[in-house]
Amino acid sequence: MQNLNTAPRDAQDSINLAEYPESTPSGQLEQQAPDSTTAADQPPRPIDRVVAFKLLSATFAFFIAGVNDGSLGTLIPYILCGYKIHTGQIAMLYASGFAGWLLAALLGGYPKLHLGAGGTLVLGATLQVLAYILRFWKPPFGLFCTTFFFAALGTAFQDSQANIFVSTVKTAHRWLGVIHASYGVGCLVGPFIAAAISSSSPDRWTWFYFFPLGLTIVNLSLVASAFRSEVRLPRRLSRKLADTGEGNTRKAWPEMKLTLRNKTVWLLSIFFFFHLGAAITAGGWLVEYLVTVRKNKLSEVGYVPSGMYGGLAVGRLVLAEPTFRLGERRMLLIYSALCLILQIVFWKVNNLISSAVTVSLMGFFLGPFFATGISTATKILPVEIHATALGLVFVIAQAGGTIFPALAGLVAGKAGVSVLQPILVALIAAMGISWVMIPRVDRKKE
Numbered sequence: 001m002q003n004l005n006t007a008p009r010d011a012q013d014s015i016n017l018a019e020y021p022e023s024t025p026s027g028q029l030e031q032q033a034p035d036s037t038t039a040a041d042q043p044p045r046p047i048d049r050v051v052a053f054k055l056l057s058a059t060f061a062f063f064i065a066g067v068n069d070g071s072l073g074t075l076i077p078y079i080l081c082g083y084k085i086h087t088g089q090i091a092m093l094y095a096s097g098f099a100g101w102l103l104a105a106l107l108g109g110y111p112k113l114h115l116g117a118g119g120t121l122v123l124g125a126t127l128q129v130l131a132y133i134l135r136f137w138k139p140p141f142g143l144f145c146t147t148f149f150f151a152a153l154g155t156a157f158q159d160s161q162a163n164i165f166v167s168t169v170k171t172a173h174r175w176l177g178v179i180h181a182s183y184g185v186g187c188l189v190g191p192f193i194a195a196a197i198s199s200s201s202p203d204r205w206t207w208f209y210f211f212p213l214g215l216t217i218v219n220l221s222l223v224a225s226a227f228r229s230e231v232r233l234p235r236r237l238s239r240k241l242a243d244t245g246e247g248n249t250r251k252a253w254p255e256m257k258l259t260l261r262n263k264t265v266w267l268l269s270i271f272f273f274f275h276l277g278a279a280i281t282a283g284g285w286l287v288e289y290l291v292t293v294r295k296n297k298l299s300e301v302g303y304v305p306s307g308m309y310g311g312l313a314v315g316r317l318v319l320a321e322p323t324f325r326l327g328e329r330r331m332l333l334i335y336s337a338l339c340l341i342l343q344i345v346f347w348k349v350n351n352l353i354s355s356a357v358t359v360s361l362m363g364f365f366l367g368p369f370f371a372t373g374i375s376t377a378t379k380i381l382p383v384e385i386h387a388t389a390l391g392l393v394f395v396i397a398q399a400g401g402t403i404f405p406a407l408a409g410l411v412a413g414k415a416g417v418s419v420l421q422p423i424l425v426a427l428i429a430a431m432g433i434s435w436v437m438i439p440r441v442d443r444k445k446e
Helices: 006-013 026-031 049-083 087-107 110-133 141-166 172-200 202-226 234-261 263-292 304-318 320-326 328-348 352-366 369-380 383-415 417-437
Strands: none
Touching: 049 087, 049 110, 049 141, 049 172, 049 202, 049 263, 049 304, 087 141, 087 263, 087 383, 110 141, 110 202, 141 172, 172 202, 172 304, 234 383, 263 304, 263 352, 263 369, 263 383, 263 417, 304 320, 304 352, 320 328, 320 369, 328 352, 328 369, 328 417, 383 417
């Protein structure tokens, strides 16, 4: 149910899980010795006033990502009409966003190494501001597509560093739940605001982007203030780069080789490939389907994705504990079956209220999938390849989140939007089957 950059937001959270440096005055950075420990070796940070401010900043950053991702599905009909393009060309938006996430993955830890965690967060926030500055005045379609690259790259930088910081805080599992729930709240709010503005003035639908533009400016101020002690200037790192850069590169290649040879990594990748493909395809094309095939009024159905994302947010909070206690493998299979049934009901029952209820329930049952997949991966993959393996897994996941919505748009452009429903049924079925293929978790690790 996450849109263009969704999965990547969760996906990028698991990329670059390197040590998050302790807060130090920027003037002392060059005096520190090369790092020799990982975040796991450090005691959790107590939540004092400074850490609380950083947690607030991280939570707000995830909220903005949710607003961006959740609003696209509502805006697609207006984009098609405003630019006078066909559904197949919407694939360019997804491809542009994927390019941003892919570049972030390829860069790895280089932004953090050169700029520090705070500098990477500021860079990401700045790219988000740039994206919305270029959107609100309805630029040419090619430039409009490029803004999704900037937004995705900025979100990738922000999400990765925010997640790494939160993982070092005392009772981190609770705070990670908070920031990911805030993403779901953003996905809930985005379609409401987008539908309200666009339906009231269809010719000025781009005015919606004033809302996230204001949010990103506040976000830039927050991260610049909260993480100011962790901003590095490249010239101050010259000695440290000379001391550590070669060693880090030398260590990276064997780890990547082990990752590529691990069969479980590829099985996990297949699962997330289909999971993200199903979620983003469903969320991105929901409104267009209800308008084109069901003949509902655009002003009436623009809010339906909010129910879906609201269900996703609630599912992440409510189903986490029962899923863990009753068995993650068993429960995800049950959720997959329920999602398949709900998708068929949505397909066959032509009723707006029924459609809104079924997609909300489907979002609810899809909620725990991502966290459960990550939890399972950390239990069955060797510890020494966790960071590299999870990074690869979620780059492939984002590929699914890009390829399937794009293909759905291309097929819908020729065969009609109604073809989306059998595509979604197939994707949900493939998601459940691929989950069965993943090795069982050793009981001792439960």
